[in-house]
Amino acid sequence: MMDTLSYLAPLLQFKVILVIALGTLGGLVIGALPGLTATMGVALLIPLTFGMTPVMGINMLIGIYIGGIYGGCVSAILLRTPGTPASAATVLDGYPMAQRGEAGKALGMATISSAIGGLFAAVVLATLAPQLANIALKFGASEYFALALFGLTIIATLSGNLLKGAISGLLGILIACVGADPISGVMRYTFGIQGFSSGFAFTPALIGLFALSEVFTQIERLAGNEPAIKLVKDRWPSRQDMRESRGALIRGSLIGTLIGIIPGTGSGTASWISYNEARRTSKTPEKFGTGFAPGIAATESANNAVCASALIPLLALGIPGDVVTAVLMGGLMIQGLAPGPMLFQTNPEVIVGIFGGTFMATIFMFIFGMALIPVFSKILMVPRRLLTMAIVIFCFIGAFAINLNPIDLYTMVGFGVLGWGMQKFGFSQAALCIALILGPMMEANLRRGMLQAGDDVFVFLSGPITLLFLALTILSLCWPSIARHLARKTKA
């Protein structure tokens, strides 16, 4: 016990705490700006850490990471522009709430949920990291394939009209085929255009799909002069909102923590699965997608839980769970600290410092987030016409800034038109988005698994984790009819 306290010494210095606070605030702003992602924030500031102590430098980066993933919800809720892919699912309920004038409450719900998810995962990180990390090692090609397949069943429950949802999902999977083949490296459907050789860039596609398409829809509506949205001043969700969201928060935190441990899945996947689970288990699933607070609670608690839990395999095994933790790993290597089981023995003060820093960053995120809500909400006071133009500009800046590749602008506009058309004719943009995330994961792992097993399909029907996810897949597909059956029974 005494030891642990002395390990905290490098963390509990004014300088270090100040740097964590600044990092979190900086991350929040970066995440809130469309096109600037947490990854970029962390990577760009790594050189600043060269001169810092390891605990200070790494915790600054973790602050940016946590702030950045949270910050993505701001533009998702206010402008329907997911600032990071992690908050794409937040658009579904956050934006309708903001349109109703409850932007403050939506942001408040997102902030509280992010803090709860983040703190939950931080507790798990600090107490169970070495034990849970081994989950990460269990995932081979067939496990990833089954997980992706399970994820794709979300489309069935999320899209309302099953046929149109399936079409959107399949379209997404086809679109995800563009670019280099994941196994052989052959270019597919790039038509010789070099800019498409890695496929359509994901963030520009999302910005087009959700933000630019909304601009088109609004321009259609703008014929009449709509008044600006009146803001309801609240920023704290009501007691009823919190009661309705309790289940979503618990499930979101758990799902986010588990998905975060599995390397290579990330916060986008976690928030969609969490959203789907919240909706599936809700008594009022029809309210989801219309601006329902538990929808925000589910996605935001999950994506912030991923932040802390992605650190579990990184610190315990030296395996980065997502892009940001890969960058963090680089930051640690520069300090001469190779993450892995040995770090717990050779530099326990760094490990304890990172645990503590994760808590602090989450708390700072909550404080700054709540304090800034009135400022952020003011954006909606801007007259519609001006705001729409500003969003268009942000769409272009965001789509370009991420890879500095002009072709991404075409991608963004193309997906904008596609998203507008889908919205107009009742096809689910969410289904397309999920397929874009999970399609490549499913394909690469299917093919890799076949390659490794010498083309033996049965490898995909073996192993407890694979079978578990396949069972969940079947259950998830049959759930609506099971639920109907049960409902009829209880009525009778």
Add this chain to the structure above:
Amino acid sequence: MSKNIIVAAVLATTGALPAYADFPERPLQIVVPYSAGGSTDLGMRVVADAFERQFDGIQVVVRNQPGGGGAIGTSAAIHARPDGYTLGAGAQGPIAIKPHIGGADYVIDDVEFIGLFARSLQVMVACSDAPFSDYASFVAYAAETAPQIGNSGAGGANHISAEAFARAAHINVESIPFGGSSEARTACIGGHIDAMVASPAEARAAAEAGQMTPIFVMEEERIAMFPDTPTAVEMGVDFTWSSYKGLVAPRGLPDDVLEWLRDAVKQVAEDPEFIATMTEMGEFVTYEDGPAFEARVRADGEMAHAVLEELGLLGMNN
């Protein structure tokens, strides 16, 4: 009015041309063809830092242009205006290998080599639960069954190096492509593949933790970090491979600018703080001038050509 602009423009260009003493007058830009945060990116950020420390008042900006396995950013650097202000991170995959696979709009002849300041050494490691644990058992196993060797992407540098070794050692391997080196590393530590090519820094940390076992080093001589691990050369296989970090530019730089840049890279490569940071990151800091760098890339390119031809990947994406 327009006359003034022309005069100003003429003055500006003549002022900028014979500019050994004046170069650089504005920030230099290094195009990194990968996302921020990878080892090439971090290396270039350390270089940028060292540039700014060595030369007062010079700014160096790192610009990330990822995509296409590095071909997009490399193309942007090589096709930039040849004024010395836009440089590229000369990465092995996009420069030496990509042109042979196709889908890149440049060849090695389009590249001006400024200098190389670090090499990234490579170690073949056995993964968790692999059926071999040293060079002899690896080769013996490979004689029976092709070991599954993970790499960070089809046609990438460590795909080619594993296949090139197999060719030199007359064994068969089965290359398993992953989406990036951290995915391959995860599969390796989890025991889902038999072996992979790793950097000494990551291999050492993982070896200490018992997650990986070094099999051989792809150098002429043993390296300080793994004094007990043999090289392929001493096991009788004529095979060495390393990737590198260097600077490239478009062809056609003014002579004095090229000379300034080459001197600058040399100076940076000898900067003690630069050496210390790069070494912490697990890079092997060494300096090679432009022609030596070019010769190295061409040799790699030839080896890649032979391997790709055998794998049937030559010109695949043309």
